[in-house]
Structures are given as structure tokens and as C-alpha cells.
Amino acid sequence: MTNVGKEGPTGESPSFSDLILPLRQLHDRVRDAVVEATERQRLDELADIRRDDEGDTIYAIDVVSEDMLLELFEGLSRDHSFVLIAEGLHGPMVFPRGSSEASATWRIIVDPIDGTRGLMYQKRSAWILTGVAPNQGETTALQDIVLAVQTEIPLIKQHLSDQMWAIKGQGAFAERYNRLTGERTPLHLRPSRSASIAHGFSTISRFFPGAREELAAIDDEIVMGALGPVTPGKAHCFEDQYISSGGQLHELMAGKDRFIADLRPVMKQTGLCCHPYDVCTALIAAELGVLVTDVLGNPLNPPLNVTAEVAWAGYANERIRMQVEPLLQGALRKRGLI
Numbered sequence: 001m002t003n004v005g006k007e008g009p010t011g012e013s014p015s016f017s018d019l020i021l022p023l024r025q026l027h028d029r030v031r032d033a034v035v036e037a038t039e040r041q042r043l044d045e046l047a048d049i050r051r052d053d054e055g056d057t058i059y060a061i062d063v064v065s066e067d068m069l070l071e072l073f074e075g076l077s078r079d080h081s082f083v084l085i086a087e088g089l090h091g092p093m094v095f096p097r098g099s100s101e102a103s104a105t106w107r108i109i110v111d112p113i114d115g116t117r118g119l120m121y122q123k124r125s126a127w128i129l130t131g132v133a134p135n136q137g138e139t140t141a142l143q144d145i146v147l148a149v150q151t152e153i154p155l156i157k158q159h160l161s162d163q164m165w166a167i168k169g170q171g172a173f174a175e176r177y178n179r180l181t182g183e184r185t186p187l188h189l190r191p192s193r194s195a196s197i198a199h200g201f202s203t204i205s206r207f208f209p210g211a212r213e214e215l216a217a218i219d220d221e222i223v224m225g226a227l228g229p230v231t232p233g234k235a236h237c238f239e240d241q242y243i244s245s246g247g248q249l250h251e252l253m254a255g256k257d258r259f260i261a262d263l264r265p266v267m268k269q270t271g272l273c274c275h276p277y278d279v280c281t282a283l284i285a286a287e288l289g290v291l292v293t294d295v296l297g298n299p300l301n302p303p304l305n306v307t308a309e310v311a312w313a314g315y316a317n318e319r320i321r322m323q324v325e326p327l328l329q330g331a332l333r334k335r336g337l338i
Contacts, residue, residue: 016106016132016134016146016147016167017147017167018079018080019076019080019106019132019147020147020149020165020167022076022079023076023130023132023147023149023165024149024151024163024165026069026072026073026076026130027128027130027149027151027163028151028163028177029068029072030068030069030072030112030128030151030153031128031151031152031153031154031161032179033068034113034119034126034153035153035154035156035179038119038120038122038155038156039156066086066088066089066112069086069110069112070093073093073095073108074095074097076095077095077096077097078096080095080105080106081094081095081096081099081103081104081105081106082094082095082104082105082106082107082108082132082135083095083101083104083106083107083108083135084108084110085107085108085109085110085277085304085305085306086109086110086111086112086277086306087110087111087112087275087277087306088112089306101135101137102137104135105134105135106132106133106134106135107132107133107134107135107136107140107144107304108130108131108132108133109130109131109133109145109276109277109280109304110128110129110130110131110277110280111127111128111129111130111246111277111278111280112128113126113127113128113153114126114127114128114129114244114245114246114247114277114278115127115153115242115243115244115246115247117243118242118243118244118247119153119155122155122156122157123155124155124242124243124244124247125152125153125154125155125158125161125244125247126152126153126244126247127150127151127152127153127244127246127247127250128149128150128151128153129148129149129150129246129277129278129280129281130148130149130150130280130281131145131147131148131280131281131283131304132145132146132147132148133145133146133304134146138303138305139303140303140304141301141302141303141304142276142279142280142282142300142301142302142303142304143299143300143301144304145168145280145282145283145304146167146168146283147165147166147167147168147283148165148166148280148281148282148283148284149163149164149165149281150163150164150165150246150249150250150281150284151163151164152250154179159178159179159180160176160177160178160179161176161177161179162174162175162176162177162187162250163175163176163177164187164189164250164253164281164284165284166281166283166284166286166287166288167287168283168287170287171287172189172253172284172285172287172288174186174187174188174189175187189253189254189255189288190254190255190288191252191253191254191255191285191288191289191290191316191317192255192256192257192258192316192317192320193255193316193317194258194316194317194319194320195317195319195320195323196226196227196258196319196320196323197223197226197227197237197258197259197320197323197324198226198227198236198237199235199236199237200237200238200257200258201237201238201239201240201251201256201257201258202219202222202223202237202238202239202257202258202259202260202324203219203239203240203241203242203248203257203259203260203261204216204218204219204222204239204261204263205241205248205260205261205262205263205264206219206241207241207243207272208271208272209271210267210271211264211267211268214267214335215263215267218263218328218331218332218335219239221327221331222324222327222328222331223236223237225327225330226323226324226327240257245262245274245278245279245312246278246279246281248260248262248314249279249281249282249284249285249290249292249314252285252290252314252315252316253284253285253288253290255316257314257316258315258316258320259313259314259315259316259320259324260313260314261295261311261312261313261314261328262274262310262311262312262313263295263311263332263337264309264311265309265310265311266295266311266332266337266338267337273309273310273311274309274310274311274312275306275307275308275309275310276302276303276304276305276306276308276310277306278310279292279300279302279310279312280304282300282312285314289317290314290315290316290317291314291315291316291317291318291321292312292313292314293312293313293314293315293325294311294312294313295311295312295313295328295329295332295337295338296329296338297325297329300312313325313328
């Protein structure tokens, strides 16, 4: 693999492939610590609000991963220089400490727990998300990411945890970890090959109050346009409001969902929106053949920061995109949203 980037702390020019194993190990440690905390603490303790930051509300369960994250990235900085961008951090942090942002080799964006709300109430898995790009300063964007790692934080009653990673242009890889036995087995993810959303999961995200009525109307308009009027006693397709962008991407990767769109930033009267760290592992989905775009159909490419609001759409394959995208864009244009 060709080395890219500036010289690291050792004076050598590192390859981003050198980051795969340490990042996977870092994810493993954060996953184990969070699971241990959920086993030890009551649900109401995990749901305590610790901070109300501009980008999101930080709960007690988030703090578990944040504290460990900084410790582990300190260790990583012995061999690599990077700018760390993460939910919960007030501004980018440069490693090794005291070095300049301009001299850093990498720009690493992290969501320590994506899907906090579902996990802290033990409803659904959350995910640790990490994307790595050559450092190009503040202009570094999602399409610059060359390595991504995504790890499942399972529920207490769940003994299996998936981990996926990808290298740009070299494919995606996955393993399933059994936390009872320590066994790891290869996992073969494959997006849906269906040509239609019929009888599959197709979702417009509407997690929180605000614009739900209009989002539901857009959803219905897309489904009716793609599949025609509803037949009495039948279900055209289904939806799944998984409050985790990383989780949604995983559902597309695993062939469980065929179409997902998160339109919150283009709507009026919506509160919390998706941010770049929530979709920083889109590279894995793309390497598997999932099409991840902005609402205009361009490759999704927000800047790697914690403030940008991201509207995105994911299609399991090109035929699903051809069926749905014109209807999605037509519904948005009709409402003056794009």
C-alpha cells in the first residue's frame, strides 16, 4: 500500500494501514468499557444529563466512552500525529500534545457512541464510529476519508458484536465477536440486490418532534409514487426508526434496509440533526456498494467538523436509487426544500 501523509513522530512516513489494528483495538476497549458500565449502572443513572453542548446533549453513558477515548488516543499518538475531531470535544485536539495542527499527518473524526438514546435505555445497539483522512486542514471532508472503522456496542442481553472496517478502493471487511467466548468469526455483509423497495424496509428519518407530519407526507409520497396505491389488507413496505446514523448505515450494508433518508437539516422546525461524525463510516458502506448521497444526488461530502448539519440518503443499489431518488427530489422541490 502506498504511504501518504506527512512524517509522524518517529520521522517516518506512516501508512494509514498502520492505523487499522490500533483503531480496532481502541474500539474493542471502548465497547467493553461501555458494556461494563451498562451492566453496573441503573438505566436512570446512564440517562443522567452531564452536559448540554451546542451539537448534542451529553449523557452519563457518553462520558464513559469520552474519557477512555482521550486516554487511548494519547497512546496512539506515540506512533502517529493527528488532529482528533469528536463529539463531546470543544474544538479539534492535536496529538502529540503540543504539536501544531498543520504538521499533523491525519485528521481523525470519531463518534464515541452513536445511538446513545437507544443504548442507555437498552433498546438497541449503539456504534463506535471512526474515519481517518489525510490532514488537509479545515477543508478536509468526508470523501477524503481513506480508512473507517465501525464497532457495535451491544445490549447487555446480547453476546454478539459486529465490527466493520474499510480501506478506500480496497474493499470492506467485517468480523463478528462473541463476547462470552472471545471468538471472532468472519462476517460477510451484502447490501440488498432487490430492484424495488416493495416488501422491504424504506425509511425517512423522523426521530424527534418537529416536522414529523411533513416528513411522513414525503415518505408516503415516495412510496405511492414507487409502488402505487396501497392495497387494502396489504403492506407496501416497512420503516425502521433506528436512532443511529451508523446503525442505519449498517442496516444498508447488511441487506436489511433498501432506502434511508435523513432530511432533518432541510426541514423547518427540527431540533437535533445529523453531523459529520454520525456518517464518518460511510466509506464502509460505499466499499460494499451502498450509494450514499446528499439530497441533490451528489456524493455525500460534508467537512469533517462537529457543527455541520448533514442531510443524506442511502440506497442499497443503483436500481433502488433509480426508483426512489427522482421521487425524493421531486417531493423536496415541490415543497421548496431544495
